[in-house]
Amino acid sequence: MPEKLYPLLFEPIFKTKVWGGRRLAGVLNKKLPGEDPVGESWEVVDTGGESGVITNGPLSGKTLHEIFISYEEALVGTASVGRTFPLLLKFIDAGDVLSVQVHPDSECAERINDPGARRKTEAWYVLDSEPDSRMYLGVKEGTTRESFEKLLREGRLEDCLNSFPVGRCDVLFVPAGTIHAIGKGILLYEIQECSDTTYRVYDWNRLGLDGKPRKLHLSEALEAAYFEPPKSNTIKSVPIETDFGTVTRHIHCDSFVLTEYNLENHAEITTDGKTFHIVTAVDGSADIDSEDGGVELPLGRTTLVPAAISRYRITPGQTCRVLVSSLPR
Structure with missing residues (x-):
């Protein structure tokens, strides 16, 4: 008989990123490894390739994927379908601005030349920011694919990106297909569909941790992107x-x-x-x-x-x- 399920805790999976920082330790009490810049802490994850390890109770040492396979509906409920746990929760520490990027919607993920592509819609809750922190979400009114590509070639992509200041407790919704970038100095909570499909459009001409430019995915990104402004910059909800x-x-x-x-x-x-x-x-x-x-x-x-x-x-x-x-x- 499988063990009875109970509230589960997981060992975070830390991700070293060229744009990362160390505020996950200072603000959220994470025990970060080494001294490299850590950009992400994956808290609840089952991508198939990576799966969080349980740290409490009789199921300690099991992965979320193993529990998903063993318990199915008892774990995820009647609202879920799929081969892996459906959501991924992470914290993101943007010590520097992230790349301008986009994630595909379901139709794009099916037709694009990328066998592992999966839809990814996400949302952000800002936990901390610097006074001049800005978020990039969607493009400005009137931007077309042609004008976007022209500005990209000229190194002036920021001219067409919709950007705005953000602060603590701001909430942003990022549907699949939205061009976006998290700005420097922002620490946030991200909930997303369980997909790691990301297409980089522009990386601010910086080098990766290996001293080389990071790979861009221009054809895939242009295929996946919606060239339109967001319906709103931040979500305005009534408590x-x-x-x-x-x-x-x-x-x-x-x-x-x-x-x-x-x-x-x-x-x-x-x-x-x-x-x-x-x-x-x-x-x-x-x-x-x-x-x-x-x-x-x-x-x-x-x-x-x-x-x-x-x-x-x-x-x-x-x-x-x-x-x-x-x-x-």
Whole structure:
């Protein structure tokens, strides 16, 4: 008999990036390896090639992919279909601006000459930024593929990119096909479809960690991109007052749901067996409890609450702010 599921903790997978930094340690208490710039911390992941390792309870040492295969609906719920866990959660530390890039939508992923291509829609929640930090999302009104390519050849691509300042707690939605870049000085939470398909358009003429220019994917990127401005720069959501604090539903799309809880008292949360919940403490700390077990969530820590746990409780340490990502029911 398989072990009964309970709230799961994972060992983060750190990614060294030329544009990375070290704020994951200073702001989110991550124990970073070495002294290289770390750009990403993958908190919940199962790409097939890489899968997070469980660190708590009887299933400790198992990977998320192994659990996905063994438990299927009990883990992900009735809302999920697919061969791997459907979402990937990461933190991103942009010590420098990231490349201008784009991810394909489903139609593009099928027709493009890239056997491993998968759709990737994502969302960002800004945890920290510098006073002059800017985000690049979509292109300016009137930009066409032809004018985009012309500016790219002339080294003036930034002239057609839609950019704007961002600050703490800003939320951005990045549908597949959106040209984008995370600006220098931004630390953020990213929830995305479980895909690592990224096509770089422009890398600001810098060299990689190996001293060579990083590979660009111009033909694929131009095929995948939508040449249009975003519907909005940041998401404007209205918090709902409750007896335990405020609840803000930031995003509800066909790929995922992102909800913010600012807690003053304990909150009873339900999954109804239809979807898992990925719960992350982004300010303060919290305890997660259920009939099937519980975990402590210090700042920067994430737990995966399986769909089979139909009800669980979040108890704040004094006050706290948590983000919950799940599938649309």
